Amino acid sequence: MVDKPAGWTSHDVVGRARRLVGTRKVGHAGTLDPMATGVLVLGVERATKLLGHLALDTKTYLATVRLGLATTTDDAEGEAVGDPADTAGLGERAIADGVAALTGAIDQVPSSVSAIRVDGRRAYERARAGEEVELAARPVTVHRFDVLAARTDGPFRDLDVLVDCSSGTYVRALARDLGAGLGVGGHLTALRRTRVGPFTLAHARTIETLAAEEEADGRASLSLDLDTAVATAFPRRDADADEAAGLAHGRPLPAGGGPGTVGVFGPDGHVIGLVADDRGAARPVLVLAPA
Structure with a gap:
C-alpha cells in the first residue's frame, strides 16, 4: 500500500515503485485520479496475482x-x-x-x-x-x-x-x-482516500519513506507482506502439511462450510492460496505458493 501524493497518476506511482522495490512486476488496484491523495493498493511479484481477487468494493x-x-x-x-x-x-x-x-x-x-x-x-x-x-x-x-x-x-x-x-x-x-x-x-x-476495502492509511507508506529505505538499504519494501495482506483481506483457514502440499499443486481441499473466498495457510504460517467452496469441495481460486 502506498499513500499516493497529489499530482501523481496511479501509473506514476507504479513506475516509481518499480524502481524503489527493484522489480518491474508491480501492479495496482483501485485507481486514484491525479488530484487525490491516499490509499493506493499495490502488488509486487507474486502479490500482483492477488490484486484481481481483493474485495475493494x-x-x-x-x-x-x-x-x-x-x-x-x-x-x-x-x-x-x-x-x-x-x-x-x-x-x-x-x-x-x-x-x-x-x-x-x-x-x-x-x-x-x-x-x-x-x-x-x-x-x-x-x-x-x-x-x-x-x-x-x-x-x-x-x-x-x-x-x-x-x-x-x-x-x-x-x-x-x-x-x-x-x-x-x-x-x-x-x-x-x-x-x-x-x-x-x-x-x-x-x-x-483513507480506506479501500480492508486497507487503510495505517497500512500505507509514503513515496518519501520508500525512497529513504531504498537509499539506505538498496531496496524498499511495501507495508504488508503477502501473508499479512491475505490475512487482512480474507477469512483464514489453516491447513495441515498434506492439505498444503495438495493445494500448492492445485488440488481441492475438503469443503470448509463457509461462504466466499478464504485464504489458506500452511503449517509454517505462510499463505498457500485462496479457495472457495464449490460442488462439495474447497476448490482453488488462486494458488500463491510454488508447487
Whole structure:
C-alpha cells in the first residue's frame, strides 16, 4: 500500500515503485485520479496475482467541498463556470437536505476528470486537454455522507466531509451535484482516500519513506507482506502439511462450510492460496505458493 501524493497518476506511482522495490512486476488496484491523495493498493511479484481477487468494493474519503462556484472539472484545477454565487443565505437545513438527497442508492454521472476510459484514454486526460467528455449515469451507493465542519471564505461556504461509498462513486460529482442542487454551484478542493476495502492509511507508506529505505538499504519494501495482506483481506483457514502440499499443486481441499473466498495457510504460517467452496469441495481460486 502506498499513500499516493497529489499530482501523481496511479501509473506514476507504479513506475516509481518499480524502481524503489527493484522489480518491474508491480501492479495496482483501485485507481486514484491525479488530484487525490491516499490509499493506493499495490502488488509486487507474486502479490500482483492477488490484486484481481481483493474485495475493494467500498471506499472512504475525506474531502473539502466548496459551495458557491462550479468548475469545468468539478475541482479546483478547472476553470470557473460563471461568477461566484453568494452562499450567505444557505442555512444548515438546506445543506443537510442536499446531502441527504445524495446519500443512499443514487444514479450518478461521473466527473469528467474521472479515471474512466473513453475510447482508450482516461476521461481526465481528455477533459484537461479541453475535450468535451460525456459520461453516462451509473448506479452507486453512498453509505455515509457527513459534514464534519463548515466555514465561510468570502462568498464561499467550505464543507469538510466524510464519504463512505461503493466503488465507482465520484466524490467530485457529489460536490458538483450538491452545489447544483443548492443553486450555487460546487466543486472539490481536496480529496483524500483513507480506506479501500480492508486497507487503510495505517497500512500505507509514503513515496518519501520508500525512497529513504531504498537509499539506505538498496531496496524498499511495501507495508504488508503477502501473508499479512491475505490475512487482512480474507477469512483464514489453516491447513495441515498434506492439505498444503495438495493445494500448492492445485488440488481441492475438503469443503470448509463457509461462504466466499478464504485464504489458506500452511503449517509454517505462510499463505498457500485462496479457495472457495464449490460442488462439495474447497476448490482453488488462486494458488500463491510454488508447487
